[in-house]
Every structure is written in C-alpha cells, then in structure tokens.
Amino acid sequence: MRTDRRGSLGLLAAGAVFPLVRPPRSRELRFGLTPVVLDDDRVLMEGLEGYLRRVTNFDVLIVRRRTYQEITTLLLAGQLDAAWICGYPFVQFRDRLELVAVPLWRGRPLYRSYVIVPADGTAERLSDLRGTVHAFSDPDSNSGWLATTAELVRRGEEPGRFFRHVFFTYAHRKVARAVAARLADGGSIDGYVFEVLREVEPELAARCRVLRRSPLFGFPPVACRRLDAGSEPVLRLREALLAMAEEPDGRAVLAHLRLDGFTAGTPDLFGSIAANARLVARALG
Structure with a gap:
C-alpha cells in the first residue's frame, strides 16, 4: 500500500x-x-x-x-x-x-512518459518486464511513477507484485543511468528528459531503448x-x-x-x- x-x-x-x-x-x-x-x-x-x-x-x-x-x-x-x-x-x-x-x-x-530498457535487452513489451528490477524516478512523479503504475493497475497488476524489485533514483537522468548500467532491467522516465539526453548525452541514451511511450500528458x-x-x-x-x-x-x-x-x-x-x-x-x- x-x-x-x-x-x-x-x-x-x-x-x-x-x-x-x-x-x-x-x-x-x-x-x-x-x-x-x-x-x-x-x-x-x-x-x-x-x-x-x-x-x-x-x-x-x-x-x-x-x-x-x-x-x-x-x-x-x-x-x-x-x-x-x-x-x-x-x-x-x-x-x-x-x-x-x-x-x-x-x-x-505536452509530453509523454517512457519505459526504457537496456538497448540490447530482449523485452519487447511491458509484460516482458514481469519479475524484473525497475527504476522509478520519484514517488510523486507522473512520468517517473504514476503513468507506469496506472498502466499496470489497468492490467490488474501493481508494481510491488509485478516487478521483483523497485527503487527510486530521484532524478530522471539517473533512471537512464541505472538502466544503461543494468542496475535495473527497465525504468520509468520523463520522455522530454530522455529526448534531451539523446542530444546532450548521446552515449548514455544509446545504451537505452524506449519500450513504451505513454499517451500525452500536460x-x-x-x-x-x-x-x-x-x-x-x-x-x-x-x-x-x-x-x-x-x-x-x-x-x-x-x-x-x-x-x-x-x-x-x-x-x-x-x-x-x-x-x-x-x-x-x-x-x-
């Protein structure tokens, strides 16, 4: 709870x-x-x-x-x-x-929430992340917690049961770093931040892949x-x-x-x- x-x-x-x-x-x-x-x-x-x-x-x-x-x-x-x-x-x-x-x-x-995974990972859809380690950015973040959690709830799931382990990085950039370093099998991140990372830290962004894009949010x-x-x-x-x-x-x-x-x-x-x-x-x- x-x-x-x-x-x-x-x-x-x-x-x-x-x-x-x-x-x-x-x-x-x-x-x-x-x-x-x-x-x-x-x-x-x-x-x-x-x-x-x-x-x-x-x-x-x-x-x-x-x-x-x-x-x-x-x-x-x-x-x-x-x-x-x-x-x-x-x-x-x-x-x-x-x-x-x-x-x-x-x-x-407007912007979106992304779920990202390692670039060479095998996951193709959100359901493939069952039983994995997931990085969220902040428990009060829409893109970094709420959007993914709401999608899981719509599927009859919740993060604590769906994922094997979750943790918070308290920065979107650190979500990307956790996924790139394989400290997490996936992560929920602000789509705007991730697109900016493609420009300012392309080597980091290239080590991640967008698995899911949410609908648009304010x-x-x-x-x-x-x-x-x-x-x-x-x-x-x-x-x-x-x-x-x-x-x-x-x-x-x-x-x-x-x-x-x-x-x-x-x-x-x-x-x-x-x-x-x-x-x-x-x-x-």
Whole structure:
C-alpha cells in the first residue's frame, strides 16, 4: 500500500516542521525547482536566475531540493512564491494550487512518459518486464511513477507484485543511468528528459531503448499557491516566463532547456494525470 503522501504533505505544510527557507527579503522572488526539469547544471541555473532577476526586477532566490515532496511542501507552506513542479502533485493539491505557466516543448504544452530498457535487452513489451528490477524516478512523479503504475493497475497488476524489485533514483537522468548500467532491467522516465539526453548525452541514451511511450500528458507546470496567485512576485514571474521566447537572454535559457517557450495553460491539460491518480488511489489505497 502506498503512503498517503497528500496527508503527510498537508501536515508538513501546516507547520509541523521548522521553516526550511529563510524569510523573504524585500522584493525577493523565491522560485523552487525539482529534478523534473533540471539536473546539476550551473550555467543553466545562472542563466535562469539572471533572466528572471532582470525581467521581474526582483532579487531571485532559486531553491532546489532532492525530491518533489520537499519542494511541494515548501510551496504549500508559503515558503516559495512559485515552483516548477510535476503534474502529479499539481492535481493532488489542485484545490490549493494555481497555474503560473506551462512550458512548450516541440510547440505544445505536452509530453509523454517512457519505459526504457537496456538497448540490447530482449523485452519487447511491458509484460516482458514481469519479475524484473525497475527504476522509478520519484514517488510523486507522473512520468517517473504514476503513468507506469496506472498502466499496470489497468492490467490488474501493481508494481510491488509485478516487478521483483523497485527503487527510486530521484532524478530522471539517473533512471537512464541505472538502466544503461543494468542496475535495473527497465525504468520509468520523463520522455522530454530522455529526448534531451539523446542530444546532450548521446552515449548514455544509446545504451537505452524506449519500450513504451505513454499517451500525452500536460507538461510539468510552474505553479503557485492559490492564496499567492495575485501577489506581485507571482505576477512578475508569469510575465517573465510568458515573454521568455521574446528576449535574447530568455531564448538562451530556453535553448539550454530545449524548450520553445511558456504558455498560460489551463488545468484541463492535466485531466488525464488526475484520472490516473484517482485510478491508482482506488487500487492501491
């Protein structure tokens, strides 16, 4: 049975922990990032921070954590103005979160989840992975946990019984590394991340093969608390993201991310993620 992460996050966000981010300074934008998009890339981080600082006219504090749960907790607790999260926590806390902007990849605010296997592996379909070791990225990731789990549930299965062993890497890139090194017989990964890996780490990507592509989902969004949706930092951030493709330094950041820009987006983009979340919650408790 899966832990009730919504309940535990609610307790944390309600103040059951000490503050994890220092109080905001005057005219400071606190922006959280999860491993859903960025790995350890200093040049990208500096470019993003510099662009946001220039366009918003706010000091910018980039906050990063290892897991989605940590960033979601900080966002819900009001210790971040906004965060680039995953569609799964967005739908879990839809009553408390609002969209700020949604990235455009290949012209659309959409992406897929992939199941990958070693390039020279014999598996041809998901059912061939029964009894194997599987790498997930994060228990609060749509592409790195929920999408595969929902597909198994639709087949009358669940990860704990279908796979011999599962583990979490807490980064999509590390899922690819685990599969390439044969630490796992398969892995669930963000399709956008894997396609970017084909460009930036082609030797790693070549050691993996895409076994299954999911239907399209809404791309991991930038979100804020509903209570903060009209605040100046959030409004300035939204303007900056929507204008990013029009600014030279913004285009440089987008090129690094292999994104085309940002759009306002609508919550219905995440309807299929919400449906999968309900399906899995009913099946696994």
